[in-house]
Amino acid sequence: METILLPENTSAYNRPKNFKRHLKKEAPFGVGSGALVWQFLFFYAPLVLMLISSFSRFHIDGTFESFTFAHFKQILKIDYFLVIFESLKLGFTTACSTLLLGFPLAYTIALKGGRFKSFLLFLVIIPFWTNFLLHIYAWFFVLEKGGFLNQVLLWTNLIQEPIHFLNTSFAVHLMMVYYYLPFMTLPIYSSLEKFDPTLIEASMDLGATKFQTFRRVVLPVLMPAIRTGFFLVFIPAFGEFVIPELMGGDKFMYVGSVVSQFIMGEKTAPIGIAFTVLSGGILLAASFLLYKGTFALNRWLTGGHR
Amino acid sequence: MVRVFYAFLWVLAIYFAIFVGHYSPSWFQTPVKSIDFFCWGDTIEPELLEEFEQTYKIHVNIHPFSSNEEMIVKLKAVQGKGYDLICASDYAIRILKEENLIAPIDHGQIPNIASIDPYLLHQNFDPQNEVSLPVEWEPYVIVSNEPTQLGIADLFQDQGKKRIVMTPDPVEAIMYAAYTLFGKTDQLSDVQLKEVARLLKSQKKSIEAYVDHRAKYLIETGNCDLALIRSGFARLMEKDKVPIHYSLPNDWHFINIENLAITASSNKKDEVHTFINFFLSKNSQKVHSENTLVFPVHKELTTETKIVAEIHEKNDPQFFHYLAKEEDTRDLWVSLKRHQPSE
Amino acid sequence: MIPLFVFAIYLFLYVPIIVLVLFSFNSKSFPSPWDGFTLHWYKELFQSKDLWASFTTSLTVSILSTLLSLFMGVCFIYYISRRQKGESLVPLFYSNLIVPELVLAIGLVSYFSLFQVPLGFQTLLIAHTVLGLGFAIPILFVRYKELPPSLMEASLILGAGPTKTFFKITLPLLKPALLASGLLIFVISFDDFLFSYFCAGTSVETLSLYLISSIRFGISPVVNALSTILLFLTIPLALLFFSSKKGTEVF
Numbered sequence: 082m083e084t085i086l087l088p089e090n091t092s093a094y095n096r097p098k099n100f101k102r103h104l105k106k107e108a109p110f111g112v113g114s115g116a117l118v119w120q121f122l123f124f125y126a127p128l129v130l131m132l133i134s135s136f137s138r139f140h141i142d143g144t145f146e147s148f149t150f151a152h153f154k155q156i157l158k159i160d161y162f163l164v165i166f167e168s169l170k171l172g173f174t175t176a177c178s179t180l181l182l183g184f185p186l187a188y189t190i191a192l193k194g195g196r197f198k199s200f201l202l203f204l205v206i207i208p209f210w211t212n213f214l215l216h217i218y219a220w221f222f223v224l225e226k227g228g229f230l231n232q233v234l235l236w237t238n239l240i241q242e243p244i245h246f247l248n249t250s251f252a253v254h255l256m257m258v259y260y261y262l263p264f265m266t267l268p269i270y271s272s273l274e275k276f277d278p279t280l281i282e283a284s285m286d287l288g289a290t291k292f293q294t295f296r297r298v299v300l301p302v303l304m305p306a307i308r309t310g311f312f313l314v315f316i317p318a319f320g321e322f323v324i325p326e327l328m329g330g331d332k333f334m335y336v337g338s339v340v341s342q343f344i345m346g347e348k349t350a351p352i353g354i355a356f357t358v359l360s361g362g363i364l365l366a367a368s369f370l371l372y373k374g375t376f377a378l379n380r381w382l383t384g385g386h387r
Numbered sequence: 388m389v390r391v392f393y394a395f396l397w398v399l400a401i402y403f404a405i406f407v408g409h410y411s412p413s414w415f416q417t418p419v420k421s422i423d424f425f426c427w428g429d430t431i432e433p434e435l436l437e438e439f440e441q442t443y444k445i446h447v448n449i450h451p452f453s454s455n456e457e458m459i460v461k462l463k464a465v466q467g468k469g470y471d472l473i474c475a476s477d478y479a480i481r482i483l484k485e486e487n488l489i490a491p492i493d494h495g496q497i498p499n500i501a502s503i504d505p506y507l508l509h510q511n512f513d514p515q516n517e518v519s520l521p522v523e524w525e526p527y528v529i530v531s532n533e534p535t536q537l538g539i540a541d542l543f544q545d546q547g548k549k550r551i552v553m554t555p556d557p558v559e560a561i562m563y564a565a566y567t568l569f570g571k572t573d574q575l576s577d578v579q580l581k582e583v584a585r586l587l588k589s590q591k592k593s594i595e596a597y598v599d600h601r602a603k604y605l606i607e608t609g610n611c612d613l614a615l616i617r618s619g620f621a622r623l624m625e626k627d628k629v630p631i632h633y634s635l636p637n638d639w640h641f642i643n644i645e646n647l648a649i650t651a652s653s654n655k656k657d658e659v660h661t662f663i664n665f666f667l668s669k670n671s672q673k674v675h676s677e678n679t680l681v682f683p684v685h686k687e688l689t690t691e692t693k694i695v696a697e698i699h700e701k702n703d704p705q706f707f708h709y710l711a712k713e714e715d716t717r718d719l720w721v722s723l724k725r726h727q728p729s730e
Numbered sequence: 731m732i733p734l735f736v737f738a739i740y741l742f743l744y745v746p747i748i749v750l751v752l753f754s755f756n757s758k759s760f761p762s763p764w765d766g767f768t769l770h771w772y773k774e775l776f777q778s779k780d781l782w783a784s785f786t787t788s789l790t791v792s793i794l795s796t797l798l799s800l801f802m803g804v805c806f807i808y809y810i811s812r813r814q815k816g817e818s819l820v821p822l823f824y825s826n827l828i829v830p831e832l833v834l835a836i837g838l839v840s841y842f843s844l845f846q847v848p849l850g851f852q853t854l855l856i857a858h859t860v861l862g863l864g865f866a867i868p869i870l871f872v873r874y875k876e877l878p879p880s881l882m883e884a885s886l887i888l889g890a891g892p893t894k895t896f897f898k899i900t901l902p903l904l905k906p907a908l909l910a911s912g913l914l915i916f917v918i919s920f921d922d923f924l925f926s927y928f929c930a931g932t933s934v935e936t937l938s939l940y941l942i943s944s945i946r947f948g949i950s951p952v953v954n955a956l957s958t959i960l961l962f963l964t965i966p967l968a969l970l971f972f973s974s975k976k977g978t979e980v981f
Contacts, residue, residue, distance in 0.1 A: 103389040111393035113809020113816060116802040116863055118397040120822060123860045127841035128829070134840060155714060160722040167725065182739055189736045203968070207961075208743055210968040212921040214941040215957040219746035221945075222753060226610050229749050247610065248596045259742070313827075320832030323923060327945060330596025331555055334724035337832050342717070344836060344928070345457055349717060350843075357836045364830065428943075600946050 135355040152355035161339070165360050168336040169367055172319040175257040176265070176311050182258065183265035183310065191273035202270060209263035217256060217327050224252055224328075248330030256328045261318060265310040272306030296383055304379045311375065312368065319364050336360045421446040422658050425458060426474035430522075430645070431666065432678055439665050445658050455479040462488050467650035472659050477644050478708040480519045481512040489518045489648040496660035499667035502686050506699060507644060512706070519646035522666055523681040526698055527641045530606055530614045530621050530633040538638035540567045542615060543590050550595040552602045552614035557720040558707050559641075560587060563615070565710055566639050575710045584719050592728035606631055617643065618694060622680040635697050642704045645681075747961065754954035771951040772959075781956065784940040791854055791936065792919040796912050798855075799862030803870050803911070807904070808896050810874070811882075820871050826864020834860070835928040842929070849931030857925040862915040869914075873907035874900070913971040917964065 104111075135153070138146045190201045208216060223229040224246035231243040246252055276299070284294040322337025331338075336356075343353030424431075428451040436447050452458040455476050462470070467488050475483060483489045494500055500520065507521045529537050542551055543564065554560055564583040565572045575583065595611040596602075602614045607629050621633035647666065649659050665671055672683035682695060698704060709716060755767050775781065810816040826834075838857050842849060877900065885895040923938040930936060937960075944953045 100389075104392075107389040107393060109809045109812035110390050110816075111396070113806040114390065114394050115397045115400075116806040116867060117819065117822070118394050119401065119802060119859065120863060122398065122401070123838065123841075123856050124826065124834070124864075127837035128834070130844060131837040131840050134844065139844075158718065160718065160725055164721060164725055185732055186736055186739050189732055193733070204740065205743070207965060207968055208747075210917050210921075210964045210971075211961050212923075212938060212941065214923065214938060214945060215750070215960060216746065218941075218945050218953060218957060219750035222749045223746045226608060229745070245610075259746075262739075262743070316828065316830050320830035322832075323942070327942075330594070331598060332591070332594060332596065332724065334721055338724070339721055340832065340836060341927070342720075344839060345454065345460070349713065350840070352714075352717075354836065354840050357833055361830070361833045598946070 131354055132358055134351065135358040138351075152351045153359065155352045156356045156359060161356065161359075164334050164339055165336055165363050167334070168319045168321075168360070169364070171254075171257065171321065171325075171335060172315040173371075174254065175261055175318040176314040178254070178258045179261050179265035179314050180307065180311065183262055184269055184307070186262075187266045187269035187273055191270050191276075192278075205263055205266055208259070213260050214323075216259060217324065220252070220256055220259070220328070221247065224255075247328070248332065250329065250333070252328040253325045253333065256324045257318060257321065260324065261314045264313040264317075268306040268310040268313065269303060272303050276302060301379070301383045304375070304383075308372070308375050312372075315371070316364065316368065319360075420444065420655075420658060421448055422471040422653075422655050422662060423448045423450060423469060424472045424474070424662075425450045425452065425462070425470040425650075426472075427451065427645075429679060430474045432674055435666075435671050435674055438671075439662060443658075443661055443665070445661065447662065459483065459486075462486075462650070467652040470650050471653040471655050472662060473648050473650060474522065474645055475519075475648060477510065477512050477646070477706045480646050480648060481708075483648065484513065484518055488651055490651045490653065490656070491517050492520060492649060492663070493656075493660060496657070497664045497667065499664050502669065503667065503684050504686050507684050510644065510706075513646075519648045520663060520667065521644045521646050521684045522672075523675065523679075523683060524642055524644040525617045525619050525681045526635060526694060526704075527615060527643070528618045528621050528633045528694065529636050530602075530616060530624070530631050532606075532612055532631060534632045536634060536637050537613070539563050539615065539636045540638055542613060543567050543586055545590070545593040545613075549593060549612040550610065551590070551593045552595050552605055552611045552616070553590070553597050554615065555597040555599050556707075557716050558709055560723075561710055561716060561719065562641070562705070562707055564590075566705070571705070572710060577715075580711050580715060580719065584722060587719075587723050588726045588728075591723070591726060597724075618682070619680045626680065635694055640698055640701055640704050641707065642698065643707065750954055751958045751961070754951060754958045756951060771955040775952050775955045775959075778952070780935070781940060784935045784937045787851070787934060788920055788937040791851070791858055792916050795855055795858035795862050795919050796916045798859045799866045799915050800908060800912055802859075802863060803866035804901070804904075804908070806867060807870050807874050807900075808893075810871070811896055811900055812892055817871075820867065823864055823867040826861065831861075831924045835924050838925075839928045849929060849934075851930070851934050854925060854930040854934060854936070857929045858919040858922065861918065861922070861925070865915050865918070866911045869911040870904060870907050873904055877903050910971055913967055917967060917971075 136148055136150065138149045138151065186205065190198055190205075194201050221228070225231070226243045226245065226247070228246075230246065231240075234240045235243065280298055280302075281294055284298045285291075289297065320337050322335050322341060325331075325333045325335055326338065340353050340357050340360075343349040343356060422445060424447050426449065431447075431449075436449070440446050450470065452461065455478075458473065458475060459479060459482055462473070462483065463486065473483075473489070480489070494516075497520070503521065507524055508516050513519045529539075529542070531537065542553070545551060554563075561575075561580075561583055562572075564586045565575055565579070568582055568586060569579060572579075595605060598605070599616070600620075602611075602616045603620045603624055605611045606614055607624065607627075615636070618633070621631070624631055625633070647663050649656060649663075653659060666675075667685065669685050669687060672685040672688055675681070676683035676688065711719075754771060755769070806816075810820075835857065838853070838860075839849070842853050847853060881899055881903070882895055885899050886892065890898065921938065922936075923942065926934075926936040926939050927942075930939070941953070941956070944950060944956075
């Protein structure tokens, strides 16, 4: 394809050929750059601009006016930090609860499932595939004062009066765990699937107890998956606000609730953006700390190996 | 360099593919005359819209919004362009008037003005009804399981014995608290605002939920004992034979009037006037009010309920508006929601 | 002991759904207890124009964004197949999952308002495609790396150009990954709520928005009927995804 190479500064009529050649050479990039362009245009650019605009003031018609800290000053108040903290708490408790439930679940399906493995896993996935609003709605039925749960409890005489479940913190956390359970279960299951069972056999043959095997052999291999699952739950759960609103009677305030309220108003939209940036930053820092923390936890749990 | 060129090609492709809709002219425009109506989702019934289109051959495009705030923001952003007619609550009309976003209504083109209940005209947000005309109104009532006569103040003194449903709107909540504490108020000082916050927080342990529409459902299912909601919901429950009692608060009457206004940028003023006249006709008012159980503005339909009579008698209706700066209102609301009463 | 625990979890997962489905056939609206079997609510459901409009909107957006994501994903894989250096760019697409959807949605809303782009169908499509790319490219890339290079080499040696190789060899081998990621993107887009809430403006209503406004009103058996139908519609999709074996490897 390469013809005789001419020196760079040859006469102008060579340029078009050069250009065409470059065009052809870079054709693959031409094809593939669509995704890159899209990603920059609609993912990185908005985020960067959001970061910049949280520090800027704009005129009504959209032109830039000045840099300012005013937006942040509005939210550097104790209540707002506490809201962020509540969201962090929510994300953390949800992640831990799903871990407590999801780990045995994944373990049992993967190792004890046998022929029904796929089917059992499939059952876990279905809620993940259907609109979460439907599930919220389904839980209304169960948690209602005259709902299924209360009816069962009354019928079995465990309680005398219907318990007030809906519009409480309990309902919120319940729904969060319900929704995020597949996110935690699937990575762990996936990792267990690939786990080589002969390792367990070998360990047991060498005299280790079931517990020791679990601690020293299985757990280290699973830690990456647990880590993945943890953050797959923690990060989205942080931004959750619909579940608390519908299940909690809108009595609780989380990052998402604040942001969605602020972004709708005109004067408050920049404040909403500043708050998003602030929360995002804090989430990043918290995630980083937690990430490091999982390694420390790993060392403690598995006794220093891996 | 060439890569940049390719990337740029993609940008162009994306731009045109996505936004081609805005540039194709006649393809999207219907040849029929039409007006764009910016209003609540349930402002007008589809059957009325059809009737209007059939009678006057003017199509009405509905653009719904879910809050007055949203509507004001949007109108400001586009300077009203794209909308001919809007439906707005009382205080929103005042704001729009100040921003010069709405145009005077030609009363001469609207004969049905004569049949509007005069009580609803000449309110302080538009004394001469230059830019707005009422189309529906609702008072706020207290709903309860027992036939007691309560006031708004009672909702704040419960101390956790009952389950109460309050409004999700901070503007309303602040006004309720402020009126309970200080009587009729127009502006709150910082100190007063703090007291309002304290009162609202102390109420939280009695709160079942801060909801609007779900109140009806929560009461029906016995999940709450008291609610302060718009009369339309209460009357709907009454129609469905739910065993509840409702009445106006015995201390303050709050009402909400929805009005029609023409955008300043509209160039279809004649069509819009036709529509306004249509909506104010007896039949339209009848259909609309029977459907949503709001109170109509048409004189001959003014329902002979106790509530309407009471309001006329006391003649001191209060309208919702910001009592404090927007930012302070928001801060208060965040602080309230975050506050957890020690159980 | 543990199996009992696991059984309890399954109960936890499915009791609400079963109750939901059962009550869609109840002839009296909740909170009345079971009264009699009826299909009345389903009839009402099918006659609701709002519902169909929001359903078709959701469907259209989801299909379009899935196709767009897959198309651009494949193009990108083509680029990588020709220029190995491109692989270093793949991590750029991983951040879609690290950033909370909320932050991205807000970012897009402010981005659009900055450039005076009116919110509507197109902006929603853009948002969903960004989400979709974040799934398509990692999945396709992982599958691509798993393909034995000997196949491609053999094709090149036998005289087929790199482009032809891509279309005749690589692409067909990627089909399961395409199917898996396509289904995943479709479902995530169809069920999406956050982006519809923020990026769709008020004139576009997706199914999620319709659902949430129904739920905000309280319980209605019509919503039960809708929920039941949606459940049964997405189950075959899940089955399809699952059977393609790429299912759990996604994670």
